[in-house]
Amino acid sequence: RKPVTVPGLRAMKAQGQRIVMLTAYDASFAWQLEAAGIDIALVGDSLGMVVQGHHSTLPVTLEHMVYHTAAVARGLSATLLVTDLPFMADRDVAHALEAGARLVGEAGAAMVKIEGAAPHILEATAALTARAIPVCAHLGLTPQSVHKFGGFKIQGREQEAADRVLAEALAVQAAGADLLVMEGVPVELGQRVTAALKIPVIGIGAGPHCDGQVLVIHDLLGITPGKRPKFSKDFLAGRDSVAAAIAAYAEDVRSGAFPAPEHCFN
Ligand code: KIV
Ligand code: NA
Known part of the structure; x- marks a missing residue:
C-alpha cells in the first residue's frame, strides 16, 4: 500500500474518494488499522475516557499523548498518524510548538490536531504550519470545551451558531490547517462546511x-463504557473478529453507507 500523505488527502477530496479515519491508542490496534487499510490513525485524547476511565478528556497530559502516540507509531507503516494536543497544551504558541515538537519529532506523528478557532489557536496553527508541522483543526462539539458547553451537546443548531462554525472553518483553513474534523453538528452544516473548504473535512x-x-475504536467495537454515542455504530455486532469490524467500517465509509440517517442530527 502506498503511504497516505498530507498532500495526498487533498487529492482524495478532489477526486471524491472518502477518507477513513479511526482512533488507536496502542501498537496492537494500530497494526489492525494498518492491516485494514485505514487512511488515518488518530491518537485521540478520547483515551482519557476509553483507556483511562475519566469522564472527560481534560485530565489527559502531554506525557500521556507522547506515550500513546509513540506506541501507535510502532504499529503503523502506510497509515497517516495524527495525534491530539491535549487540554491546555495549546494555551499559547510556545506551548503548542513544544507539544508539536514532542509529538512529531519524538513520538512520530505526522500531524497534530487542535480544538477550536480562538485567536491563540489560529496563531498556533500558523506557527506550527510555518515550522512544517501539519495541523488538523477540530470544530463543532469540541470535547475539551465540555464545561463551556454544559455537556457533550450538538453544536451549530441555530442559524447564527451554524454561520459562526462556518466562519471558524474558513479561519482555520486560512491559518494553514491541512485537515478539519467536524464533530457533533447537523447534517446541513457538515455539508456546508465540506463544500466551502478546499481542505478535507472529516x-x-x-x-x-x-x-x-x-x-473512536471502542465505539466501533461496541466496548465503550456506558452509553455509545448516537453518531457511532457497533461494527463488531454480527461479525466474528476485530479485523472484520474495522474492514466493514472502512467499506461503509468508502461506499457512503455510514453514517446512515439514524447516526445523524438534523
Ligand atoms: O479524541 C478523539 O478521539 C477525537 C475524535 C473523536 C475526533 O478527537
Ligand atoms: Na480529541
Whole structure:
C-alpha cells in the first residue's frame, strides 16, 4: 500500500474518494488499522475516557499523548498518524510548538490536531504550519470545551451558531490547517462546511456529506463504557473478529453507507 500523505488527502477530496479515519491508542490496534487499510490513525485524547476511565478528556497530559502516540507509531507503516494536543497544551504558541515538537519529532506523528478557532489557536496553527508541522483543526462539539458547553451537546443548531462554525472553518483553513474534523453538528452544516473548504473535512456526528469519517475504536467495537454515542455504530455486532469490524467500517465509509440517517442530527 502506498503511504497516505498530507498532500495526498487533498487529492482524495478532489477526486471524491472518502477518507477513513479511526482512533488507536496502542501498537496492537494500530497494526489492525494498518492491516485494514485505514487512511488515518488518530491518537485521540478520547483515551482519557476509553483507556483511562475519566469522564472527560481534560485530565489527559502531554506525557500521556507522547506515550500513546509513540506506541501507535510502532504499529503503523502506510497509515497517516495524527495525534491530539491535549487540554491546555495549546494555551499559547510556545506551548503548542513544544507539544508539536514532542509529538512529531519524538513520538512520530505526522500531524497534530487542535480544538477550536480562538485567536491563540489560529496563531498556533500558523506557527506550527510555518515550522512544517501539519495541523488538523477540530470544530463543532469540541470535547475539551465540555464545561463551556454544559455537556457533550450538538453544536451549530441555530442559524447564527451554524454561520459562526462556518466562519471558524474558513479561519482555520486560512491559518494553514491541512485537515478539519467536524464533530457533533447537523447534517446541513457538515455539508456546508465540506463544500466551502478546499481542505478535507472529516466528520463524526456531522452527517454523510463530509470528505471522510472518524470513529473512536471502542465505539466501533461496541466496548465503550456506558452509553455509545448516537453518531457511532457497533461494527463488531454480527461479525466474528476485530479485523472484520474495522474492514466493514472502512467499506461503509468508502461506499457512503455510514453514517446512515439514524447516526445523524438534523
Ligand atoms: O479524541 C478523539 O478521539 C477525537 C475524535 C473523536 C475526533 O478527537
Ligand atoms: Na480529541
